[in-house]
Amino acid sequence: MTEVTGTEALARVKELVEDIDFxxxxxxxxxxxxxxxxxxxxxxxDSGDIWxxxxxxxxxxxxxxxxxxVGLAYLDAKGHRYVSVAGRxxxxxxxxxxxxxxxxxLDIWFEDGLDTPGIVLLRVTPxxxxxxxxxxxxxxxxxxxxxxxxTKDTPDDMTSHGKVSR
Amino acid sequence: MTEVTGTEALARVKELVEDIDFxxxxxxxxxxxxxxxxxxxxxxxDSGDIWxxxxxxxxxxxxxxxxxxVGLAYLDAKGHRYVSVAGRxxxxxxxxxxxxxxxxxLDIWFEDGLDTPGIVLLRVTPxxxxxxxxxxxxxxxxxxxxxxxxTKDTPDDMTSHGKVSR
Numbered sequence: 464m465t466e467v468t469g470t471e472a473l474a475r476v477k478e479l480v481e482d483i484d485f486x487x488x489x490x491x492x493x494x495x496x497x498x499x500x501x502x503x504x505x506x507x508x509d510s511g512d513i514w515x516x517x518x519x520x521x522x523x524x525x526x527x528x529x530x531x532x533v534g535l536a537y538l539d540a541k542g543h544r545y546v547s548v549a550g551r552x553x554x555x556x557x558x559x560x561x562x563x564x565x566x567x568x569l570d571i572w573f574e575d576g577l578d579t580p581g582i583v584l585l586r587v588t589p590x591x592x593x594x595x596x597x598x599x600x601x602x603x604x605x606x607x608x609x610x611x612x613x614t615k616d617t618p619d620d621m622t623s624h625g626k627v628s629r
Numbered sequence: 630m631t632e633v634t635g636t637e638a639l640a641r642v643k644e645l646v647e648d649i650d651f652x653x654x655x656x657x658x659x660x661x662x663x664x665x666x667x668x669x670x671x672x673x674x675d676s677g678d679i680w681x682x683x684x685x686x687x688x689x690x691x692x693x694x695x696x697x698x699v700g701l702a703y704l705d706a707k708g709h710r711y712v713s714v715a716g717r718x719x720x721x722x723x724x725x726x727x728x729x730x731x732x733x734x735l736d737i738w739f740e741d742g743l744d745t746p747g748i749v750l751l752r753v754t755p756x757x758x759x760x761x762x763x764x765x766x767x768x769x770x771x772x773x774x775x776x777x778x779x780t781k782d783t784p785d786d787m788t789s790h791g792k793v794s795r
Contacts, residue, residue, distance in 0.1 A: 487702030487711065489655045489663050496715035496756055497655050497663065497700030534663030536653030536702040545653065549662035590662055 465598055465623045472625035476592045477507040479546050480537055488515070488587075489534035490526035490552075498526075499536065502585075505564040512586050513548065514564055516573065519581040527552035527585065535587060546594040550587040560584060592627040631764055631789045638791035642758045643673040645712050646703055654681070654753075655700035656692035656718075664692075665702070668751075671730040678752050679714065680730055682739065685747040693718035693751065701753060712760040716753040726750060758793040 467475060480486070487499040500523060505514045513535065517524060527533055531553070537546035558577075561584060565577055573579035633641060646652070653665040666689060671680040679701065683690060693699055697719070703712035724743075727750060731743055739745035 483706070485704060485706040487653065487704050487713065489665070489700045489702060491657075491663070491698075492715070494756075495698050497657070497698055498715045498757060498759070499655070499700055499702045499713040500759070501704065501711040501761060532657075532661050532663055534655045534665055534700070536655060536665045536704070538651060538653050538667065538702070538704045540649070540651040540705075541707075545651075545667040547653065547665040549658070549664045590660075591664060593664070593666070595667060 467623055467625035469627070472594070472627045473511060473592070475623075475625055476546060476548075476589075476594055476627065477511075479544060479594055479596070480504050480507050480513060480535075480548070483537045483539050483544065483546065485537075487536045487538075488523065488585075489536065490523050491530040491532070492522075492526055493529075497534075499534075502535075503569075512588050513550070514560070515585040515587070516561075516564070516569060517583060517585045518573075518579075519554065519583045524554060524583075524585070528554065533587060542596070544594070544596040546592065548587065548589045549591040550589040553586045553588070555584040555586050557584060590628065592625070594623075594625045596623050598623045633789055633791035635793070638760070638793045639677060639758070641789075641791055642712060642714075642755075642760055642793065643677075645710060645760055645762070646670050646673050646679060646701075646714070649703045649705050649710065649712065651703075653702045653704075654689065654751075655702065656689050657696040657698070658688075658692055659695075663700075665700075668701075669735075678754050679716070680726070681751040681753070682727075682730070682735060683749060683751045684739075684745075685720065685749045690720060690749075690751070694720065699753060708762070710760070710762040712758065714753065714755045715757040716755040719752045719754070721750040721752045723750060756794070758791070760789075760791050762789050764789045 488502045489499040502515050507513045531551045533552045535548035654668045655665040668681045673679045697717045699718045701714035
């Protein structure tokens with residue numbers, strides 16, 4: 464497995480999370496259970512923070528404020544690309560940032576756009592990121608995995624793996 | 630949003646998790662951070678338990694034994710299908726069950742198949758399941774969502790949503 468670390472890994476995480484877009488946000492509920500729901504990624508900014516829109520009056524916001532450690536799971540099974548982000552959540556009221564990140568496709572969830580009552584930003588500050596993806600692109604990887612099946616080679620040399628902690 | 634509950638919802642969860650297959654398993658590490666990694670779903674059995682293979686000597690197994698509340702996030706962004714499973718994890722040594730669930734495609738991760746040292750089963754017993762999927766299939770849903778964008782209708786009537794708790 465090729466190991467990628469530091470700024471190279473963080474740059475790749477940014478590309479992956481913005482490209483995969485949809486993620487499952489995991490929070491801890493009052494019973495300590497790890498529950499998740501889909502979210503659309505708006506941006507991973509230059510400091511590494513990942514931004515989402517949400518409605519303030521929701522269970523996930525209550526849970527994220529009670530237990531600020533949250534998880535983001537990105538999964539592109541077809542492309543064999545996976546990203547784990549463990550981070551700290553924060554609700555942010557920032558109109559300029561909201562205008563920067565809003566786009567009309569969000570009107571599906573926020574019917575009055577940025578005027579929708581209770582619309583806020585959710586910022587996740589990553590503490591640990593980890594990712595897995597094929598080293599040689601999708602098709603070559605699929606062929607290589609097939610070969611591994613036949614020859615019983617382990618697929619370790621076909622996967623890029625990166626980890627970033629702070 | 631169409632609400633589905635009880636056995637109907639559980640049957641649909643089984644179809645979704647076995648079809649989506651790849652999931653991100655979230656555990657809580659020693660710092661309380663919610664970390665995840667990809668896993669391939671073997672089965673959701675008749676009692677609702679979800680089964681995986683893993684190597685016993687891994688961080689995720691240590692974490693799942695320390696904090697038995699884990700999360701499973703299933704995400705099929707293209708099909709707009711999402712499942713959240715909050716459950717309790719248990720390592721299971723059961724040779725008959727392992728023979729039942731093993732298939733040769735797992736040789737990629739377990740090079741000696743069921744003779745690989747340390748191969749064990751990880752069982753997740755769901756405590757809460759929740760899912761989201763388009764009500765009228767992918768294509769109709771995409772069209773309806775486009776209409777929602779134009780007319781500013783909310784998409785509530787286009788999504789099936791189910792929840793199961795115990």
